[in-house]
Ligand SMILES: Cc1cc2nc3c(=O)[nH]c(=O)nc-3n(C[C@H](O)[C@H](O)[C@H](O)COP(=O)(O)O)c2cc1C
């Protein structure tokens with residue numbers, strides 16, 4: 001993963017934990033209304049993909065155990081990992097694109113409700129994404145994928161001072177391109193071709209020459225609405241639309257989106273499909289369930305959407321009637337690290353990925369509560385516009401003191417804590433019971449994220465080799481790591 005060049009190692013904040021009495025009087029452990037539901041506390045586990053579904057996208061026992069383990073810590077809400085809305089092969093990513101996924105999802109809901117004694121409200125994040133291919137070997141790219149254009153002949157003839165490239169057989173051009181240095185290739189291929197060579201082919205929402213992409217505004221509202229109906233049928237309390245990071249909906253919102261069909265270009269056009277999806281989903285969400293979304297306060301990429309775009313979107317989302325806004329940051333393909341040949345590009349490996357999941361190797365600002373400013377700006381903007389919709393923040397928040405201070409200052413309404421909950425799924429409960437000293441604190445060094453990147457079952461370095469002989473322990477595919485945190489009894 002990319003790290004800021006300063007590479008300052010930040011120590012975990014020294015903190016005082018509250019007594020049970022102080023915790024029960026705190027804002028963090030006070031209820032908050034989310035549309036028709038009331039969360040028992042302002043504690044929230046944001047969506048995290050732990051790679052435990054089957055290769056068909058079905059819920060497994062390991063998926064159920066993972067969420068039941070979180071639920072034992074009694075968070076106010078859990079958002080289940082990004083779950084695909086289509087019925088297409090997506091590797092071990094959970095899916096909700098067909099009725100056959102409903103029984104597994106129902107089992108997951110029941111397990112969370114039982115484990116939290118009904119205290120935890122359960123949402124699921126719904127995602128759409130476009131096609132992405134692994135990085136090909138250069139010879140394969142030039143022999144099979146690159147479409148030779150007159151511009152290539154022109155540039156090659158000029159760069160190599162060989163006029164015969166204007167008329168020679170295509171195979172000679174392809175063979176020759178394979179021999180060229182990257183600097184020379186950069187003067188012959190266009191930016192998209194170079195990107196496909198270095199990172200693998202990837203569709204963009206502005207590839208309107210492709211019929212299925214041109215028609216996204218017609219297909220996506222129905223796909224999101226149908227997936228929503230299925231997960232609500234399974235018993236989820238609501239849905240979180242995934243409008244953040246590197247995926248389809250965030251790409252519509254991106255300032256890079258230059259579609260010329262009314263769904264790109266200006267902010268008004270870029271937010272059009274996201275609003276149409278909200279409307280279609282709203283129509284299938286009954287009045288006792290929640291509809292919220294996660295979006296980016298800042299894409300943190302060159303030419304991308306910044307905070308001013310996000311504030312405009314926040315107002316439009318608020319007026320569209322969503323019940324919560326969860327604010328994230330970065331996590332884009334555009335600045336991701338070049339993958340090894342045979343691997344796929346991963347959106348959390350560049351500077352924008354760093355902003356999404358900041359580690360302790362940081363700049364002077366450090367990783368702790370790094371993204372709160374974005375949530376604060378979103379909250380102030382929608383509040384000034386007359387909307388009281390709760391705003392969720394996340395990013396390096398792993399102590400009671402920090403969470404409480406954010407709420408005290410009114411910078412957000414709900415505290416999302418992702419990696420700290422992997423490190424210690426009981427931490428909210430421990431704090432609530434006045435046992436904060438026993439919290440196993442996340443070190444924010446991103447071992448878990450490294451596993452995620454390789455699509456390996458996500459675990460935490462603080463517990464995955466501990467107490468392997470505990471009753472009921474299940475191990476990962478390598479047989480060396482436990483899949484859930486050791487048990488804790490209050
Ligand atoms: C293993 C892992 C998987 C993640 N998967 C998702 C996801 O499916 N959807 C999403 O919106 N964010 C995802 N995230 C980002 C987290 O929800 C969160 O925003 C980020 O980790 C920052 O919060 P933290 O500092 O409390 O960990 C993931 C993070 C991790 C570590």
Ligand code: SF4
Nearest residue numbers: 442443446448460461
């Ligand atoms: S592996 Fe554990 S300690 Fe390290 S960042 Fe992930 S959750 Fe935190």
